Amino acid sequence: MRQTDILIKPILSEKANAQQESLRRYAFRVNRKANKLEIKKAIEDFYGVTVVDVNTAVAPGKNKARYTKAGFIQGTKSAYKKAFVTVAEGESIDLYANI
Numbered sequence: 001m002r003q004t005d006i007l008i009k010p011i012l013s014e015k016a017n018a019q020q021e022s023l024r025r026y027a028f029r030v031n032r033k034a035n036k037l038e039i040k041k042a043i044e045d046f047y048g049v050t051v052v053d054v055n056t057a058v059a060p061g062k063n064k065a066r067y068t069k070a071g072f073i074q075g076t077k078s079a080y081k082k083a084f085v086t087v088a089e090g091e092s093i094d095l096y097a098n099i
Contacts, residue, residue: 006034006042010095011082023086026093030083032058039083043093050088057082 010016011027019025030039036054043051061079065072087093 001031001034001038003042003045006031006038007046008080012095019084020092020095024089024092025084025086026095028083028085030056030081032079032081034081034083036083039085043085047093049091049093051085052088053086055084055086057084 008029008031011029013027016027019027028039028043034042036056039056040051040054043049043054058079058081062077063074064077065074067073
């Protein structure tokens with residue numbers, strides 16, 4: 001699997017930002033089929049940092065429904081995989097550089 005296929009986007013939420021400041025842990029949305037070794041290599045190559053630890057979690061899909069003018073709309077949000085990457089002491093990733 002290529003590096004561009006593994007990393008989808010960083011997760012920028014209040015909880016993720018708090019972990020960045022205190023624990024040097026960054027959250028990314030990754031490909032469901034990617035394993036921890038592939039994620040580690042992709043982060044190190046793309047951001048140029050040393051990765052100490054990788055934790056993953058799969059967020060399950062959820063059923064969503066709403067009532068609109070057009071009628072009752074029903075569907076599902078797809079499941080996705082999150083990776084929590086801890087970088088080495090003294091290193092950081094600037095996720096806001098491209099904005």
